Amino acid sequence: MNNVIYKTNKRRQRYSLEINDAAELVVKTPEKPSQKIIDQLITENQAWIKKHQKKPQETKAQLHDWSDPHKIYFRGKKYDLYQSNNQRIIFANSSISIPKGMTKPSFIAHQASEYLPERCLDIAEMMGLRTGNITIRKLRSCWGTCHQNRNITLNRALIQSPDWVSDYVMIHECAHLIHFNHSKSFWGLVAKYTNHTAPAKEWLKMHQPALIHLT
Numbered sequence: 595m596n597n598v599i600y601k602t603n604k605r606r607q608r609y610s611l612e613i614n615d616a617a618e619l620v621v622k623t624p625e626k627p628s629q630k631i632i633d634q635l636i637t638e639n640q641a642w643i644k645k646h647q648k649k650p651q652e653t654k655a656q657l658h659d660w661s662d663p664h665k666i667y668f669r670g671k672k673y674d675l676y677q678s679n680n681q682r683i684i685f686a687n688s689s690i691s692i693p694k695g696m697t698k699p700s701f702i703a704h705q706a707s708e709y710l711p712e713r714c715l716d717i718a719e720m721m722g723l724r725t726g727n728i729t730i731r732k733l734r735s736c737w738g739t740c741h742q743n744r745n746i747t748l749n750r751a752l753i754q755s756p757d758w759v760s761d762y763v764m765i766h767e768c769a770h771l772i773h774f775n776h777s778k779s780f781w782g783l784v785a786k787y788t789n790h791t792a793p794a795k796e797w798l799k800m801h802q803p804a805l806i807h808l809t
Contacts, residue, residue, distance in 0.1 A: 598636075602627060609635055613646040615803055660754075660804035663698060666690060668705065670756030675701075706730045706750035714746060714764045721787060723771050734806060737763045737798060740770035751805035755797070762794035 597618045604625040609632065612620045621632055636643070659665045659672060666675045674689040675698060683701070684691040692701050711728040718725045726744035733739075733749040740746050746767050752760040765787045773780035784791060798805075 600627070600632075611635060611639055611643065613643070617647045619643055619647070657801065657804040660801070666698060666701070667754040669709075669753065670759070702753055703730075703732070703750050706748075706753035709753060710748050710750070710760065710764075713760070714748065714768070717761065717764045717787075718768045718771075721765070721768050721783075723768055725768065725771065738767045740767040740774075742774065744771060749806070754805060755801070758788075758790045759794045759797050762788050762790050763798075 597616075599614070599618050599620045601620060601622045602625050603622070606622060606624050609624070609627070610622045612622070614620055619636070621635070623632065660667060664675055666673050668690065673685075676689060676691045677694045677696070678684070678691040679694060680691060681693050683693070683696075690701075696704075707730045710730050714728050715725065724744070725746050726741070727746075729745065729747045730750045731747055732751075733747070736749065737752060738746065738748045746764075748764065748767070752763055762784075765784055769780055769783045772783060781791075788794075
């Protein structure tokens with residue numbers, strides 16, 4: 595079977611299957627696996643494999659526009675992206691013109707640095723909290739972090755998400771200024787300032803391949 599990844603672990607005693615974000619089948623096995631058992635496991639779970647491989651493929655198709663160099667999502671809205679001789683960034687109803695020499699990633703980085711820190715400060719003030727430095731970076735594994743020194747780091751890709759999604763992430767990180775964990779009290783504080791927690795987490799999970807890996 596094509597697109598099969600084998601992961602062995604000497605502490606593992608059982609065999610298991612999972613489908614990763616690239617729609618590849620991952621077979622987790624003990625340190626000295628039996629190919630006969632693996633083949634049987636794959637054969638018996640063909641229906642499950644096909645079902646769960648279909649979802650990442652559908653998600654990839656839905657995210658096609660996110661990787662198109664001539665289109666861009668800005669604060670949740672899709673725009674056509676153009677380069678022009680104008681030295682300024684020009685927003686129109688359905689298009690954005692950027693100066694020649696400015697790339698799509700550099701536009702995203704610039705706009706994220708302009709919007710996200712001030713919005714995070716507004717959210718912290720609304721919550722009655724004080725942050726340290728707020729930094730915008732290209733992050734590969736998360737949407738934001740809150741450090742014990744009260745500094746907050748946000749993923750620049752959030753500038754592409756709808757405001758209610760980026761607001762959730764900033765509320766989440768600001769809540770860590772009080773609760774440096776994911777306790778019941780932490781989630782209670784988050785819920786006090788947003789009722790979008792579940793849909794925002796679902797949105798971020800679905801768009802992660804486009805925003806985390808490609809931005």
